[in-house]
Amino acid sequence: MEYLLEIKNLKTHFNTKEGIVKAVNGISYGLKKGETVSIVGESGSGKSVSVLSIMRLLPPYAKINGEIIFKGENLLTYDDKKMRKIRGNNISMIFQDPMSSLNPTIKIGQQIMEPLLWHHKVSKNEARHKTIQILTEVGIPSAKERFHQYPFEFSGGMRQRVMIAMALISEPDLLIADEPTTSLDVTVQAQILQLIRKIQEKRGTSVILITHNLAVATMVSDYIIVMYGGRIVEKATTEEFLKKPLHPYTLGLLNSIPILKSKKSLNTIPGQPPNLRELEEVGCPFAKRCGKKMSRCEEENPPRIELSDTHIVYCWLYE
């Protein structure tokens, strides 16, 4: 099957006064219709920037290189006007903080139907009808009344449901969720993830889920991509990932998940996340913190090792 979205050697660098910040350094992956991929990594791994590059929602001093093939066309060749027609229409996005993602002075219903009104020729009545329908679908009771309420009248979980409704109203092919559950209570987190999965299954929407929470990633996704220092270090199906994690960084991440009632002290990965300004051109970005470092790790780029059609790791250990 053909890819809905194919990222080829994506590089996103920021030109700042203090130097070039290399947030994303040549990542490639593909996503088919209806698939869910999770991108996992710690803060500063480039996971958010990589999806914001797809949406082209970065400041002008960001330089994006590579190819972003969406439905057979390279989005990086699109001008602003063409890109606007993609955003909120073919590709939608949900952000981390539902408390600040909604305009406090505009009614919920109005905000949800905006993508529909901006992209399609629909009457206000049709849009309203559809909004109420989708509000019900994302699990907001008495949607007709809620339509006329303001964001401050909603709880955090409810606001994230509103955000999901807003992202789905124009029936996008791809939904990007950037840490959609990070700022929510644990119980609400599970509800929101279930909702995303339910809607995805029902509509066949592809999903890119950005998270630093491995549990979240394994719960909803078909594939998991682990990023470090702006590069992909490991890519696998969720099953392979759980059975046979390979990259030292992945193992470190898995080991540093706290286990309830465990007497052992929590494992951590020693060292600091890399400074993206001082990243070396060659060598494995994780080498400085890696317990299994070899001399070639800092001198040569790690090889791409294919353990199966779907399991790829970038590490000298598996050569």
Added chain:
Amino acid sequence: MVLKYIVKRVAFIIVALFFVSLITFILVKSAPGSYIETERLLSQNITDITVPPEVKAAWEKAYQLDKPEWQQFLIFLSNAARFEFGPSFQYPSTTIEKIIMRTFPISFRLAVMAIGLALVIGIPLGIIAAFKRNTVIDRIATLVSMIGTSLPNYVIAVFLIYILALKLHLVPSIGWGEPKNYVLPVLSLAIAPIGSITRYMRASLIETLNKEYIRVAWAKGGGFRQVVLKHALRNSLIPLITVVGPQLAYLTVGTVFVENLFNIPGLGKFYASAAIYRDYPMVMGTTVFFATIVMFTNLIVDIIYGILDPRIRKHSMLEG
């Protein structure tokens, strides 16, 4: 509910006005000099300011100044509550409230025109500065607004008279009654609010544009019209009202210098001369009137703010 909030605020204003009256009264009574002495000195050019005691006694009796001071204060309060301030020392044939009613609209019109001009110039300038931030345009806007806010309006007025009236002969420097007479005073008054509105608009818009919901609006596929004009501008204009309201009140009161400079028969001119002549009833009457204007303007601003911002409308107002 909203009514309860307003009643509460008005009650507070009444208490505040009582203290304003009391403090003004004490200050006025403890200030040296008296009207009849000052009047002889200033208007009739008589250096011997002693007044025959029987003349003074008759004059004091006419203005009830022979009564104990606490009684004078109570009389003032009860009259002021009915918006009656009686005749002033300078103008015994008319009443202060009549003078206020005649002259205040002139000052108010000047202030409204100045604020209107300031909004028309300041808002677009602030928006441009916000979008072109840290460019030459932004620096110029910042410089202009700093000059505007830091120079007193009478300095600006003199400067404008020199340029526009004396050098370019575009408008008359003095006179009243024709539209062209408004140009210089309105410009002089508008410079300061232009400065503060520009700076406030710039800061407010930059802050709003950095909000997460603006990024969401871009992500929904909005363009400049949808994102900036619909989402950002509206939300950054709401706090501007808290600046514009008090500015209007301040300008209405603060036209004193400009009215004297251009010889405009507004309330500010009467206020200034009342202070110079020790015209106590006039000083008391106008001070309390100005205080009332400022406080009610603030109340109106808060109500409008609540109407525009649903969070405030539905919360603080309902809870009173």
